[in-house]
Amino acid sequence: MKRKVAFLLLLLIIFFVAIPQAYADSTATTACSNTMYKPTGQNFWVASPTTTNATGPVVVYVHGYSSDHYTWEGGNYAVRDACTNGFRVAAVDLDPSGSIWNNATDLKSKLQAIASYYGVSKVNIIAHSKGGLDTQTAIVHNSAYSLVQSYIAFGSPYGGTDLADHACSWYAWALWQCNDATWSMRTSYMSYVRSITDGRAENSYVRGYVARGTKCDWYNPACAMISGSDDGVVPAWSVWANASASRISDRSDLRHSEVHQTQRYGSWIFSYLGRSTARVEADGEALDVQPLVEAESHFASSNYTLRGGALGNQVVEGITVEGGLDAVTFSLISNAGVKVSVVSPSGVTYESTAHAAATGDVLQGTTHAVRVEAPEAGQWQVLGTPTRRAGKGGGGFMLYAIYEGGLTVELDTDIYQVYKPGTPLPLSIRTSEQVSNARVIANLQTRENKRVAAAQGELNGRTLALPHQAGSYTVDITVTGIAADGTPFERTLVTSLAVGAPAELGENGGIADR
Structure with a gap:
């Protein structure tokens, strides 16, 4: 008899030890809430399981720049919506000003912990803004593909954003906003990242999707600072620059702060998670097509x-x-x-x-x-x-x-590539209207705002001597002259260029420090 009792006790102990921690920390409820809590001893956030999603697949929310897990609560019903669609929910807090490399390492570690917590081998990810960069970097460069089945990235600057170029220019030095995160999101830095990420086999192991918005408020200077249409933070072309992801939504009514709010889409957005094949929505909401050649070249322009x-x-x-x-x-x-x-x-x-x-x-x-x-x-x-x-x-x-309704200047140099060190870079600048007496001043600067090359003179025929040291450099151009109506004009153009071969730069090498 004693042996039977001991045997039964042993079975009970094994049973409770084997239960994923998710069920030890929380009792299943009947309704989905829009809040999360941090389980005891863990470094991530989860939502309480319900009777309908207690064994469902897991979705992990990854926030963007200068944000945290709260971006998925409050006015965003992402936690509730995922639960309603049968998903168990987790969210991570990454360094809001960290580089894509450091955050990718941290993200992989937390994905491992979340998978263990829920007792699953793989999770799905919904990311916003820079969180999409952290996610793909973890998948491709940190071998997190073994932990991720699929991801959706909302408004992620896979080609960088002009705003990061501006934040790290000398114009913004007194704002103190050039950190590892903004440096990672510069157009030149992401050109380099794309050169070592697109085409990697790891991309094919995880199904990726991208969605974007293109609404920008009039008072937001980003509307003009960003070349082409944008959501107030990220250029539209940049979201499509992830060559391994399929497009599923293109919304002209959503700002950057709204594009990741799941209630603005409906249940269909969650149907992509966990899928291994493409899908096309009959209502036209989901495009699900591969990025086209618009992401292969990009020319910076200015009307400011x-x-x-x-x-x-x-x-x-x-x-x-x-x-x-x-x-x-x-x-x-x-x-x-x-x-x-x-x-x-x-x-x-x-x-x-x-x-x-x-x-x-x-x-x-x-x-x-x-x-x-x-x-x-x-x-x-x-x-x-x-x-x-x-x-x-x-x-x-x-x-x-x-300036609205005036001339635009464009740098006729493809910034969506990595340039060879020590070579002359022609400065060809186009204007949308006929001008006279036009002159240009151009500077190439490091992260510390040290000038390493300069050129000035007539509008065209100038060259910048690219440095021999690999890195990501800010290009600062001022164009002045006489407009067609005989009045003076001025335009400033700020962008960035990547210099050096990937073999010289390394995944987390010299370009990160320039």
């Missing part, structure tokens, strides 16, 4: 003028506005309190309206914007008076004058 620096006691910046414009928007971004006004050449004063940055915006701070329709030509003044000091170094600003 740029200023930047420390706030000091007073900001006084002169901005040239040519004639015949439909409108001009002055947007000053600051990481400290400031009152901004704009004065026209004839002395009319315009007061700004303030708009706080959303979570996940590459350029964090408050934007003070003034939009003037049919502006008079001449020299405008932007005045900024600090009201309080905040942040490292006492506060800084970046100022954009965005």
Whole structure:
């Protein structure tokens, strides 16, 4: 009898030890909630299981830049929607300012822990913004493909974003927003990443999907700073730059802060998770086609003028506005309190309206914007008076004058490639309208804003001597001249270039430090 009792006790012990921790930590409920909790002793977040998803597949949410797991709760019903569609839910917190390499290592470790927690061999991933870069980097370069069945990346800058180029330019030095994360998202750095990621066999082991939005608010300077259509943070072309993923949604009504909100799609979005074959939606919502050649080349353009620096006691910046414009928007971004006004050449004063940055915006701070329709030509003044000091170094600003209905300048150099060190780079610049007396000043700078090459003179026929050292470099170009109506114009163009062969750079090598 004692032997039978001991044997039964042993079976019970084995049974409870074998139960995944998910069931030891939480009791199944009948309704799906939109909140998560951190299990005891774990470094990730989960939602309570329900009676309908207790044995369902697992989806892991991966946040983007300057964000955390809360981006999937609150106004985003991603936790509830996944549960309703039969998925068990987990979410991770990665370094909000970490590089794709460090975050990929951390992500793989947490995916292993989540798989063990739920007692599964593979999970699925839904990622937002930079979280999509961290996800693919983990899959391809950290062997996390063995843990992931499929992923959906919403608004992820697989080709980089112009905003990261701006954040790491000398114009933004006083905003202190060039960190490992923004450096990873520069257009040049992602050109390099694509060169060592696309075509890797690891991509074929995991089914990948991408979705994008293209809505940008008028007061957001990103609408002009980003070349082509965008969602306020990421260029539309950049989301499609992941050559291993299929497109499933293209929405002109969604901003970057909304594109990952699952309630804006419906249950069909979850039907892609865990799939090993492509799918096409009959209602046209899901495109599910491979990226086309638009992602193979990209040319930076500008219809703006740029200023930047420390706030000091007073900001006084002169901005040239040519004639015949439909409108001009002055947007000053600051990481400290400031009152901004704009004065026209004839002395009319315009007061700004303030708009706080959303979570996940590459350029964090408050934007003070003034939009003037049919502006008079001449020299405008932007005045900024600090009201309080905040942040490292006492506060800084970046100022954009965005011209509507005027000329656009474009750098006729494909930035979506890695250039050979030590070679001359022709600077061919196109203008959308006829101009005269046009001149250009171009600088090539390191992450520390050290100038390594420069050129100036007439608009075309200039070259930049690329450095011999591999790296990612900022290109800063100013174009001035006379517009077709005889009034002066000015444009600023900021982008970046990758220099060096992949073999020289290494996955986490020299380019990360330049």
